[in-house]
Amino acid sequence: MSNPKYSIIIPVFNRPDEMREMLESLQNQTIKPFEIVLVEDGSTQKSDFLVDQFNLEINYYYKPNTGPGDSRNFGMGKAKGNYFLFFDSDCVLPEDYFKNLDMVIDLTNPDAFGGPDTAHSSFSNVQKAINYAMTSFFTTGGIRGGKKQLDKYQPRSFNMGLKREVYEAVGGFSDIHPGEDPDLSFRIIKAGYKVSLIREAVVFHKRRIDFGKFMKQVYKFGVVRVILNRWYPDTRKLVYFLPTFFLVGVLGLVLWSVKISVYGLVPLLVYTALIFIDALRNNSLSVALLAVPASLIQLLAYGFGFLKSQFQLNLLGKAERMAFPSFFFDKK
Incomplete structure (x- = not known):
């Protein structure tokens, strides 16, 4: 050819x-x-x-x-x-x-x-759960490869x-x-x-x-989003801050349940129940159960990476390559 x-x-x-x-x-x-x-x-x-x-x-x-x-x-x-x-x-x-x-x-x-990307029927239950977490309305708003887009398609x-x-x-x-x-x-x-x-x-x-590798991946996504926002200020969107708000909210609910009342965890339990019910519509029971921790990992790890990157870059004013050198490859 x-x-x-x-x-x-x-x-x-x-x-x-x-x-x-x-x-x-x-x-x-x-x-x-x-x-x-x-x-x-x-x-x-x-x-x-x-x-x-x-x-x-x-x-x-x-x-x-x-x-x-x-x-x-x-x-x-x-x-x-x-x-x-x-x-x-x-x-x-x-x-x-x-x-x-x-x-x-x-x-x-x-x-x-x-x-778009999706999961194949032959994939493991963990992979299917991770696919759900990356595409669900309850985690990403369903914008990844779908009809809804935050901005021009990327x-x-x-x-x-x-x-x-x-x-x-x-x-x-x-x-x-x-x-x-x-x-x-x-x-x-x-x-x-x-x-x-x-x-x-x-x-x-x-x-x-596996969930460990997935956690590292979405953490990096959170870090990188702040770097991209710095490089392209017109691409900043409030929705990118939502996982960090979720992280802070979860920590607040846990603290509330420990210090004041166990009922402070009710909103989190309702949210995870909605994820389970939604995931069960198109997946097996096992995948739906795994979709709950996968979704929490997706939001919490991304939120932590985003928060850490905001602190390093925008509060401390560090350069990207100084704050996160492992995110940049040296060309050989």
């Missing part, structure tokens, strides 16, 4: 098993107008042995560990397609993904785009695409992680390009496999 329509760019770090599943889903596509640029980001558990196991055009590259954003930039420098597509290595595509994408792209011709790199010319005009991903994808989306929107949500282009996204 000399001039593919799409170049699929996937950074991978020590996830050969997940990469195999991703490639299997690409092998099963009903149409294949793509090449695959697989960028191994300094892994010790490499995925190179997978290349010859699939009847796909896979271009494999190994490079030092500089983070997913820089690895995607590296991949774009090697890609031949007219569109650059990005997926996380822990995603799986339904077999009609490219059929649906092609139909909408040819009809609407967006400059950049993204699609594609995320687990399921994101853009024209080659957009990359050439605005550049690639920055060295922050997480947060490199909304940063790029903000720059694309600011440059005046047409950005679209393609609801038909759904991916199955595993996210984190």
Whole structure:
């Protein structure tokens, strides 16, 4: 394939098993107008042995560990397609993904785009519960990949695409992680390009496999949101403060129950009951039960990260890289 329509760019770090599943889903596509640029980001558990196991055009590259954003930039420098597509290595595509994408792209011709993510029936109960926590009305307002949006749609790199010319005009991903994808989306929107949500282009996204890893992830999301608000002041929204208000409220209710009356916990119990009932509508009893701690983790960890970042950056006035050096990769 000399001039593919799409170049699929996937950074991978020590996830050969997940990469195999991703490639299997690409092998099963009903149409294949793509090449695959697989960028191994300094892994010790490499995925190179997978290349010859699939009847796909896979271009494999190994490079030092500089983070997913820089690895995607590296991949774009090697890609031949007219569109650059990005997926996380822990995603799986339904077999009609490219059929649906092609139909909408040819009809609407967006400059950049993204699609929603959801849980596959084969995912673990914890993964399904985490998916609920990340998409529920009771935790995020249902805005992630849905019809409701806080502002102009901002594609995320687990399921994101853009024209080659957009990359050439605005550049690639920055060295922050997480947060490199909304940063790029903000720059694309600011440059005046047409950005679209393609609801038909759904991916199955595993996210984190346990609550501990999920807690670390959403904590980082909270920290990064304050950094992005500093970089792009016009993107500040009151809703981003809500998890911090929730955190403070929960602490207040717990203190009230200890010092004054146990009935202080009633509002929290009502809220968790609503989560359980809502999750039970489309999930098993086990997933609904797990959705309660997953939702609390999502809100409390994000709220703590947001509060900590506000304190470090806006109260103490520290620079981002000084306050949170581990959130920035050094390019090698």
